[in-house]
Amino acid sequence: MTGSGIHGASGGALPNSVRIVEVGPRDGLQNEQGVVPLAAKLSLIDGLVAAGLRTVEAGSFVSPRWVPQMADTDRIVAHFRPSDAVEMPVLVPNLRGLELAKAAGARTVAVFAAATESFSRANLNASRSDSLARLSEVAAAAQGDGMRVRGYVSCAVHCPYEGWVEPGGAAELAASLTDMGCYEVSMCDTTGAASPGRALAMAKAAIAAVPIDRIAVHFHDTFGQALVNTLACLELGISVVDSSVSGLGGCPYSPGAAGNLATEDLVYMLDGLGIATCIDLDALVKAGAQISDVLGRKPASRTALALTSRRSARRIVKDHLSN
Structure with a gap:
C-alpha cells in the first residue's frame, strides 16, 4: 500500500509498510558446506520470530543427496507447526516433495521456475515447459489440500x-505462476548482477503482468546493489521484500553469487524512512549473531557489524528512529 507521504530519491511514493519474507533458514543455509545442527536452526527461527518476523522460510523438501543442509526440514516444520500468526513456507520441487511437506504439517509451500532455459535445466533438471507443467501439478495438488502456494x-x-534476461520474459513467467494460483510471486535477482536500472525494468514489467500486491522482490548482493535495488522497487509501490538475516545465502547453481540482502540492513533503511516493519532490530541482530557464531564467521550485515562493534552506533540508531 502506497501513500505514506514519504518519497524516495526519484520522487516515487513509498509504501506505508513492508512485509519482510525472511529466507535465511532456507535460502541462507542451503549452500553451507558444513552441517548446521538442527538445534541451531530451531534457535535461529525462534530468534527471527521473536524479532517480529511473520513470514519465515523454514526449509525445503528437496533430495538430501543434492542439498544435504535441508535434510531435517521435516523436523523443523513438525517442531514449529506453522500457525496463522507465523507463516513458514517450504520449498517443494515436485509432488514427492509436496507429500513430504504435507506429512510434516506444512501449510504453505513454495515453487521455483527459472526465467531461462539453461538455468531451468541446471537447477531443475527440466526444460522450462516441462518445469512449468510439473509446477502446475504441484500447485493444483497443494491448493486442493488447502495449502497456500x-x-x-x-x-x-x-x-x-x-546473460541479461528480457524483463518481459520474466514477467510472463510470473503471470504463469499467478495463473497457477500462487498468492505471491518473488522476482529473484539470482546472480546479484542487477543495478537499479535493470531492477526497475524487471519490476515494471512484472507490475504490468501481475497485480502489484502479488509481487515480491528478492535481491542478492554480489555487486553491493541489493539495498538500492530494493529501494528502487519500493518506489514503484512494491511492498514485499525477501531478505536473509546476516546476509546469509548464495546459489549452488550460480557461481560467484553472494548472499542475500541482509535483513538487518533492510530494516535499518526502512526504519529510517518511517516505513513500518514491526521488526525489533536489536533482537534481529542477536539472531544473526548467534547463527554467524555457529557458522564460524562474522555477519555480512553492515548494520549488525556496526551495532556489535561500536557502542556509539546504538546512539546513532536511537537518533535514527526518533527523527
Whole structure:
C-alpha cells in the first residue's frame, strides 16, 4: 500500500509498510558446506520470530543427496507447526516433495521456475515447459489440500549461463505462476548482477503482468546493489521484500553469487524512512549473531557489524528512529 507521504530519491511514493519474507533458514543455509545442527536452526527461527518476523522460510523438501543442509526440514516444520500468526513456507520441487511437506504439517509451500532455459535445466533438471507443467501439478495438488502456494522466478534479471534476461520474459513467467494460483510471486535477482536500472525494468514489467500486491522482490548482493535495488522497487509501490538475516545465502547453481540482502540492513533503511516493519532490530541482530557464531564467521550485515562493534552506533540508531 502506497501513500505514506514519504518519497524516495526519484520522487516515487513509498509504501506505508513492508512485509519482510525472511529466507535465511532456507535460502541462507542451503549452500553451507558444513552441517548446521538442527538445534541451531530451531534457535535461529525462534530468534527471527521473536524479532517480529511473520513470514519465515523454514526449509525445503528437496533430495538430501543434492542439498544435504535441508535434510531435517521435516523436523523443523513438525517442531514449529506453522500457525496463522507465523507463516513458514517450504520449498517443494515436485509432488514427492509436496507429500513430504504435507506429512510434516506444512501449510504453505513454495515453487521455483527459472526465467531461462539453461538455468531451468541446471537447477531443475527440466526444460522450462516441462518445469512449468510439473509446477502446475504441484500447485493444483497443494491448493486442493488447502495449502497456500508462493512462487519464485529465478534469474529474473540475469542468468549465469545466458546473460541479461528480457524483463518481459520474466514477467510472463510470473503471470504463469499467478495463473497457477500462487498468492505471491518473488522476482529473484539470482546472480546479484542487477543495478537499479535493470531492477526497475524487471519490476515494471512484472507490475504490468501481475497485480502489484502479488509481487515480491528478492535481491542478492554480489555487486553491493541489493539495498538500492530494493529501494528502487519500493518506489514503484512494491511492498514485499525477501531478505536473509546476516546476509546469509548464495546459489549452488550460480557461481560467484553472494548472499542475500541482509535483513538487518533492510530494516535499518526502512526504519529510517518511517516505513513500518514491526521488526525489533536489536533482537534481529542477536539472531544473526548467534547463527554467524555457529557458522564460524562474522555477519555480512553492515548494520549488525556496526551495532556489535561500536557502542556509539546504538546512539546513532536511537537518533535514527526518533527523527
